[in-house]
Amino acid sequence: MLILAIDTALDACSAALFDSEANRVVAVETEVIGKGHAERLMAMISAVMTKASVDFNAIDRIGVTVGPGSFTGIRVGLATARGLALAAGKPVVGVSTLEAIAREASTDKPFMVALDARRGELYTQLYDGNHSAISDPQLLTIAEATTALTAALKPQVFGSGAPLLAEAQPSATIQVLGLTAYPDIENVARITAVTAAQSEPPKPLYLRAPDAKPQTRGVVERRGD
């Protein structure tokens, strides 16, 4: 199966073609840019297609990170992947950034993936020693994440949010496994290969609600008659 994988959810902007039978990356473009994914992504997709000398007919499946991450980045990737899938008539699979990042943790014990979500919060998910998720992805405060983490016998944390937890709990024996802040595109492709394609296109995984409150202020009082 030839997979086109794209990721714009966090600091990296990446596109890759992955051959799942041969178990190898055919072509890859990746750059840590922080912002401006919308202006870079199409050129990267075009570059991997050219490098591999394939057109969209040759692709069997598209994989895209759906978050958690930057809201704008998530939408850039999803709009592109869903647009490509629609236009090419190919299935598209959503991949969690937490799951892709978890693949990079080198441990055989349970661990937490924690990404810095800013505002003193973390995108988190717990994994067992086989790197299988054992909790839902969650947005937690540093305190909540610390509680969830230290409940483990030997607390291990992996990801860009790890230092926040280590600093918040200097006395605890939290082991930082690594500070990975964005997925390796090859892992996004590998997860795409083993995920069953859904009939509905993938949706964003924001974990955080929009910043908006219902407004009732400023309404002049009405007579209740």
Next chain:
Amino acid sequence: MASFGISLRMSQSQTIVLGIETSCDETAASVVVRDGAGHGRILSNVVRSQVEEHAAYGGVVPEIAARAHVELLDGIIVRALADAGLGFADLDAVAATAGPGLIGGVMVGLMTAKAIAMVHGLPVIAVNHLEGHALTARLTDGVAFPYLLLLVSGGHSQFLAVEGVGTYRRLGTTIDDALGEAFDKTAKLLGLPNPGGPNVERAALAGDATRFAFPRPMLGKGRLDFSFSGLKTAVRNAAEAIAPLRDVDVADLAASFQAAVTDIIAQKSATALADFARDTGQQAPTLVVAGGVAANKAIRSALTATTEAFGADLVVPPIALCTDNGAMIAWAGLERLATGDISGQGDMDMPARARWPLDASASPKLGSGRLGTKA
């Protein structure tokens, strides 16, 4: 312009464009065809309004709008193609709003357009949303250049001299709120539901427009610039002075507000027509109205009277094409294709733009409204 007698060669030279619009709170896609003689025909026009998503917030919330666009847009495109009875292979280009507007939504539309264009090897045309509004009357009524445009919507209030595709001269704009925004804010303070425009208009039907003497800001100065912020404050002060409001008070306030803005629009339009006629030497210029506020019947009838008194033609496209839609974006793309003016297009790196004035030479105006003074 008659459309009969189209030769085979002309019918073969027809061009078909998919237009995508996601710059505010409508998710829209449309397929439009332009024949060799320059006549346009809308093959499909699908608009999904997000009014309900934003209703509780008293206005459009950018993040909520962007979230809705990314979930809705591909399904809307499928419907637009199905309604037109066409597939991607039938398209000659994909056009999408690239600004001005709420950047999160604009990005969704533009990335989707780029993706479709890349798969099918089509040019992608980055359309200025305001240009879509500005050129709609050529799609619906075949209006010839030059003409005077009054664009009045939730995000914009401006007079533009439309001299050609890509040639726009801004004659005046709002220095604070857009007119549609003034309607929305008036609706909100009177406790009327969203969308504000139609609900203020409905309430005004039963009201006494002479009960409150609201100001007509900027009538004497700034010539063709608008200001609606002070008027909104005057409505608030008048409402608070007599609160709690009875239904008749709400009706009278709505009617008096609408009478004030109608006066402003009518008088400024008369000035704009006089300027435009002088500049172009046209005896009977055409005034085109675009934007959601064009749906307001009081404003339309005032503009009818104004243009009749001046001996000018008034063109108001059907309301579904005055509010945000994909057909106007497809048409603007077709006009760009026809003039060959798609320089810098097909460039997959082109950015979405929150601000993008149609008249690049016009200086920005002070102040900002709910959606920002975008142009």
